[in-house]
Amino acid sequence: MEILHKDIEKYVSEWSEEESDILQNVARETFLKVQMPQMCSGHYQGVVLKMISNMLQPRRILEIGTFTGYATICLAEGLSADGTLYTLDINDELEEVFSKYFKASKNGNKITFIPGNALETVQKIDEIFDLIFIDADKHNYSNYFDLVIEKTRIGGFIIADNVLWKGKVLDQKMNINTLAIHEYNKKIKNDPRVENVILPIRDGLNIARRIK
Numbered sequence: 001m002e003i004l005h006k007d008i009e010k011y012v013s014e015w016s017e018e019e020s021d022i023l024q025n026v027a028r029e030t031f032l033k034v035q036m037p038q039m040c041s042g043h044y045q046g047v048v049l050k051m052i053s054n055m056l057q058p059r060r061i062l063e064i065g066t067f068t069g070y071a072t073i074c075l076a077e078g079l080s081a082d083g084t085l086y087t088l089d090i091n092d093e094l095e096e097v098f099s100k101y102f103k104a105s106k107n108g109n110k111i112t113f114i115p116g117n118a119l120e121t122v123q124k125i126d127e128i129f130d131l132i133f134i135d136a137d138k139h140n141y142s143n144y145f146d147l148v149i150e151k152t153r154i155g156g157f158i159i160a161d162n163v164l165w166k167g168k169v170l171d172q173k174m175n176i177n178t179l180a181i182h183e184y185n186k187k188i189k190n191d192p193r194v195e196n197v198i199l200p201i202r203d204g205l206n207i208a209r210r211i212k
Contacts, residue, residue, distance in 0.1 A: 034068055
């Protein structure tokens with residue numbers, strides 16, 4: 001199922017801010033060299049993430065799931081002058097791909113890559129975050145939330161990607177990943193510490209704001 005009609009997606013991309021040369025190169029190399037390139041955030045979602053980050057002007061961002069760094073570069077755009085973005089990924093083999101683009105981007109000096117299992121590495125970061133972006137293994141979404149909610153400042157945001165899973169969340173019989181995503185959405189809806197909205201952008205973004 002296409003969440004957004006292809007013609008509408010083309011229109012909103014065409015009439016939104018243009019993709020930078022660096023992001024074009026990230027996307028190009030991802031689709032040429034990396035397995036499952038569709039995991040790359042892409043132009044329209046990237047613009048949305050950049051806009052959210054610029055609205056918040058966060059001092060600390062945590063990203064769980066780096067992949068080839070497209071979303072990382074977009075999120076880093078809104079960092080405050082003394083800001084830092086920590087990005088975590090278990091697959092350090094892709095560091096060769098994204099590291100050169102991080103260095104070439106204007107905020108590359110604010111990005112810190114931490115390899116390893118995020119369920120472990122996130123616990124070693126002694127920071128309170130203004131913005132958290134979850135885009136890693138789907139069956140651990142709820143576990144990631146449990147780990148980061150107390151690391152999110154009151155008024156801070158947790159954004160989870162792929163929460164519509166190409167419409168499979170509507171299936172009567174869900175596979176393990178779809179069920180994990182559906183359970184995550186239920187968890188966020190029912191957690192009194194946050195308020196949330198799901199936006200049908202690309203594959204779905206669940207945006208939660210910590211309120212207590």
